[in-house]
Amino acid sequence: MTVARxxxxxxxxxxxxxxxxAQHLRLLNTTPKRRAVLALAVVxxxxxxxxxxxxxxxxxLGFAAAIGAIGLNIxxxxxxxxxxxxAFFLAIGAYTAAxxxxxxxxxxxxxxxxxxxxxxxxxxxVAAFFGVLVAPLATRLRGLYLAIVTLGLVFLGEHVFKEWExxxxxxxxxxxxxxxxxxxxxxxxxxxxxxxxxxxxxxTLVLLVVFAVLARNLARSKVGRAFAAIRDRDVAASxxxxxxxxxxxxxxxxxxxxxxxxxxxxxxxxGFIEPGSFNLLLSVQYIAMVLxxxxxxxxxxxxxxxxxTLLPRVTRELPGFAPFVSSDASAPxxxxxxxxxxxxxxxxxxxxxxxxxxxxxxxxxxxxxxxWPFSY
Amino acid sequence: MTAAPSDDAAILEFxxxxxxxxxxxxxxxxxxxxxxxxxxxxxxxxxxxKTSIFNVLSGVYRPRRGRVRFDGRDLxxxxxxxxxxxxxxxxxxxxxxxxxxxxxxxxxLGRHTHIRYGALSAFAWLxxxxxxxxxxxxxxxxxxxxxxxxxWREHPVRLLPYGIQKRVELGRALAADPKLLLLDEPVAGxxxxxxxxxxxxxxxxxxxxxxPMIMVEHDMGIVMDLADRIxxxxxxxxxxxxxxxxxxxxxxxxxxxxxxEEAAS
Ligand SMILES: Nc1ncnc2c1ncn2[C@@H]1O[C@H](COP(=O)(O)OP(=O)(O)OP(=O)(O)O)[C@@H](O)[C@H]1O
Ligand SMILES: [Mg+2]
Numbered sequence: 001m002t003v004a005r006x007x008x009x010x011x012x013x014x015x016x017x018x019x020x021x022a023q024h025l026r027l028l029n030t031t032p033k034r035r036a037v038l039a040l041a042v043v044x045x046x047x048x049x050x051x052x053x054x055x056x057x058x059x060x061l062g063f064a065a066a067i068g069a070i071g072l073n074i075x076x077x078x079x080x081x082x083x084x085x086x087a088f089f090l091a092i093g094a095y096t097a098a099x100x101x102x103x104x105x106x107x108x109x110x111x112x113x114x115x116x117x118x119x120x121x122x123x124x125x126v127a128a129f130f131g132v133l134v135a136p137l138a139t140r141l142r143g144l145y146l147a148i149v150t151l152g153l154v155f156l157g158e159h160v161f162k163e164w165e166x167x168x169x170x171x172x173x174x175x176x177x178x179x180x181x182x183x184x185x186x187x188x189x190x191x192x193x194x195x196x197x198x199x200x201x202x203x204t205l206v207l208l209v210v211f212a213v214l215a216r217n218l219a220r221s222k223v224g225r226a227f228a229a230i231r232d233r234d235v236a237a238s239x240x241x242x243x244x245x246x247x248x249x250x251x252x253x254x255x256x257x258x259x260x261x262x263x264x265x266x267x268x269x270x271g272f273i274e275p276g277s278f279n280l281l282l283s284v285q286y287i288a289m290v291l292x293x294x295x296x297x298x299x300x301x302x303x304x305x306x307x308x309t310l311l312p313r314v315t316r317e318l319p320g321f322a323p324f325v326s327s328d329a330s331a332p333x334x335x336x337x338x339x340x341x342x343x344x345x346x347x348x349x350x351x352x353x354x355x356x357x358x359x360x361x362x363x364x365x366x367x368x369x370x371x372w373p374f375s376y
Numbered sequence: 377m378t379a380a381p382s383d384d385a386a387i388l389e390f391x392x393x394x395x396x397x398x399x400x401x402x403x404x405x406x407x408x409x410x411x412x413x414x415x416x417x418x419x420x421x422x423x424x425x426k427t428s429i430f431n432v433l434s435g436v437y438r439p440r441r442g443r444v445r446f447d448g449r450d451l452x453x454x455x456x457x458x459x460x461x462x463x464x465x466x467x468x469x470x471x472x473x474x475x476x477x478x479x480x481x482x483x484x485l486g487r488h489t490h491i492r493y494g495a496l497s498a499f500a501w502l503x504x505x506x507x508x509x510x511x512x513x514x515x516x517x518x519x520x521x522x523x524x525x526x527x528w529r530e531h532p533v534r535l536l537p538y539g540i541q542k543r544v545e546l547g548r549a550l551a552a553d554p555k556l557l558l559l560d561e562p563v564a565g566x567x568x569x570x571x572x573x574x575x576x577x578x579x580x581x582x583x584x585x586x587x588p589m590i591m592v593e594h595d596m597g598i599v600m601d602l603a604d605r606i607x608x609x610x611x612x613x614x615x616x617x618x619x620x621x622x623x624x625x626x627x628x629x630x631x632x633x634x635x636x637e638e639a640a641s
Contacts, residue, residue: 021513025506214499221498221505222484222491229474229485236472239434240548241460241489250495 027216044205053197057269058313059306060197063204064265066305067211069289070298071258076287077296078219079251080231081138085150086259086286088157091278092130093123093260094267095167097178107175109167114181116203120261123178127260128253135252139245154280161275168275177267188268204265208302211258215298218254227251228296288343292350294359303358308343315339387412387556387588388433393442395428402428403439404612410556410588415578417599418592419623420609421632426592427469428612430558433590434466435459447555461489463555467545467562469592475534479525479544482533483516486551516551523547523577539570546577550585557581559591563598571595578602600624608632 028034048056072086097119102110113119137149161168169175180187180200187199194202218224226247229237238244267273285308293304315335318325326334354360386409395403402425410416418426431437433444435456444451451459465486474482484491491512497505520529523543528536533544542562549557562578563571575598581587582602593599599606599620606623608616616626623629 021510021517022506025509025513217501217505218495218498221501221509222488222493223495223498225477225481225485226488228477228481229488232474232476233472235436235456236468236474237485238456239436239460239466239472240485240552241457242485243455243457254495 025220027213027220041209045202048194048198048201053195056197056201058310060201060204060269061266062306062309063201063208064262064269065286065289065309066208066302067265068259068262069286069293069301069305070211070215071255071262072286073290073293073296073298073301074215074218074227074258075251075255077290077294077301078224078231079227079248081248081251082143082147083138083150083252083255084147084280084283084287085134085153086255087278087280087282088150088153089127089131089256089259090263090266090282091157091161092127092256093263094177094273094278095161096126096260097123097264098175098267098273099167101179101181102176103179108165108169114179116180116182116187119178120207120264123260123264124257125260127263128257131252131254131256131259132249134256135249136245138248138252151280151283154278154283157278158276161278168273171274171276174272174274177269177271177273178264180268188271200269204269207261207265211261212298212302215258219298223247223250285343288347290357291347292357294357295355297357297359299362300357300359303362307358311342312339315342385412386410387447388590389443389445390429390433391443391445393429393432393439393444395425395432395437395439401612403432405442406609406612406614408607408614408617410590411604413586413588414604415582415589415591415602417603417606417620418590418609419594419596419599419606419629423611424609425612426609427560430466430560430590430592433459433558434464457489460552463553464558465549465552465554465556466558467542467549467560469560469564471538471541471545473533473541473545473548476532478530478532479520479528479536479547480513480516480530482544482548483519483551484512486548487512487516487553489552519547519550522550522580539566539573542566542570542574543577546574550581554587557587557589559589559593561592561594563593563595571598575602596624 023029028037047059051059068086068090072083075081075083099109100111100119100122101114102108102112104110104112134150134153138146141149162171180203182203185191185199187203188196190196191199226237226242229240229242230244230247234244289304289308290301291304292307293302294300315338316327318335318338319327324333325338328334329336350357356363388410390406390408392405392407393403394401394405404425406425406429408416418429420426428437432439433446433451435451435454435458439452442452446459446464447462449462474485477485491508493505493508520526523546525540525543525547528540528544533541536544546559546562559578563574566574578589578591579602582589591599591603603620605618606620607614608623608626608629610628610632615628615632616623
């Protein structure tokens with residue numbers, strides 16, 4: 001079969017008229033999209049030279065969380081398998097990376113392999129391995145049942161992490177996060193040109209871009225279509241030739257790989273891992289990122305993750321404006337309570353009014369400006 | 377078993393199959409075969425077991441006993457996606473499209489078993505995956521032309537009129553390049569114009585693609601016009617099999633249909 005592949009050109013004044021399949025299949029298939037992404041990239045790479053280290057750290061955490069949110073969106077948003085086990089896979093990644101890169105003579109397990117490329121890949125692969133082990137559950141259970149059983153995974157993990165002190169340092173003690181070294185350069189310590197925060201920011205941003213592009217590729221491929229088919233109608237999917245087992249395993253593997261890498265990066269940025277942090281609340285936060293950002297979209301996952309990560313920063317300013325809100329966790333009305341309530345309200349609000357999440361809000365804004373004043 | 381007129385080897389042999397649900401005998405010892413170029417129709421009142429036969433064929437139900445041979449392979453016990461890969465495609469009585477996906481994506485899913493690249497190529501989207509997508513997209517565009525779906529290509533199927541959805545589902549089955557096509561009530565619920573369009577497409581498929589088909593249908597006009605042979609069923613049993621005129625005038629068939637009308641009145 002021969003497929004004509006002329007260099008795609010857009011017709012003047014008709015930005016959405018595609019002239020070839022190749023163009024239609026491209027990620028950034030229109031000039032406005034390309035320009036917007038380019039502008040965003042320029043801003044993102046310029047930020048570390050504008051903001052202070054503390055803000056950079058927060059943004060970097062947001063990027064790492066975004067990698068994890070994209071991962072959750074692969075299995076839950078694209079493939080429709082609702083899981084509450086995401087915190088478990090984040091933990092696997094964090095501990096794999098920390099153990100590999102840790103000091104061999106330290107208090108906790110360490111192998112001294114501090115090359116980022118090595119421990120990041122290992123974190124992803126070990127988490128993916130556990131994902132593959134868990135996936136068969138999804139071939140037997142659906143919907144809420146799967147969610148409940150994957151929740152069991154989080155409890156199991158919490159218990160093991162608390163008990164296994166050689167690895168985790170134990171509750172209340174914890175251990176150091178992964179040690180990042182790239183090309184002989186210690187990334188979490190200040191260097192000649194950049195601060196540690198700037199270096200980690202740039203590394204995490206590059207990783208996020210790579211992971212986002214890979215996920216978009218997956219979504220537009222036969223794999224992404226098979227995921228959507230399983231999500232929408234699994235019997236019909238199998239009758240047209242989609243192996244449910246194969247694709248559910250694949251979805252869990254890919255999702256956990258992302259979670260593993262995200263976990264490794266998150267605790268590189270914070271520098272410290274407390275075994276009690278991989279709990280249900282963490283899983284729920286990721287669900288919130290996906291729901292608020294946009295189910296089944298990569299850009300939505302990023303928006304949701306940034307939103308949830310930056311939210312506490314905003315609420316913690318509250319006592320300044322509203323004196324009756326306390327920043328002390330034991331006070332009757334404190335910022336932590338407000339945060340929790342806000343998560344809940346936001347999830348309910350988005351589910352009711354904009355199920356497409358922030359992504360949907362963005363599409364609406366875009367369409368509004370596109371037809372303004374009436375360009376058609 | 378007598379050979380179908382003008383046909384050589386059978387593409388499908390369905391032999392003494394029995395299937396029951398909690399005491400209901402959905403298929404009660406039915407046997408038939410379909411010739412390599414035949415349009416075989418199955419008729420019968422509601423609940424006769426017609427759809428159950430399709431579900432056995434595509435591996436959704438596993439019969440208690442019997443044998444099903446398709447293109448030289450035994451189907452019973454095989455998983456649905458394996459059967460699809462052997463070249464059996466179908467449509468459903470109640471449309472089973474992927475509602476949130478576009479017409480194009482639904483058709484591309486129909487080609488799923490032919491698109492051969494792995495997950496790693498999918499992530500990378502270099503050469504292999506991209507070229508495969510382009511090549512299969514071209515095949516799918518031919519189906520879009522064939523079924524006159526051009527104007528709907530980019531629409532999510534849930535927004536399409538019922539008759540068009542039926543047509544998209546036919547397209548999804550055709551996209552699989554099947555060796556045998558199963559149509560479960562292709563014109564049910566359609567108006568006259570939509571029915572005529574669908575009948576025309578079925579004729580075209582037969583003439584241009586030379587594709588054997590099994591069609592379950594209540595519309596006797598369509599069945600009489602299109603079918604080479606007909607099997608009439610009632611209460612899970614085959615009560616008559618043969619040329620359209622024979623089956624139509626078979627006393628048991630008349631009784632089954634009259635019985636249904638009496639029960640309804
Ligand atoms: N999944 C199931 N569970 C229980 N009973 C079933 C199931 N599927 C079919 N049946 C029963 O098997 C019998 C045959 O059903 P089937 O759907 O094959 O009939 P049909 O000939 O396709 O009827 P219709 O013309 O109404 O589509 C019916 O009595 C039906 O209730
Ligand atoms: Mg039926």
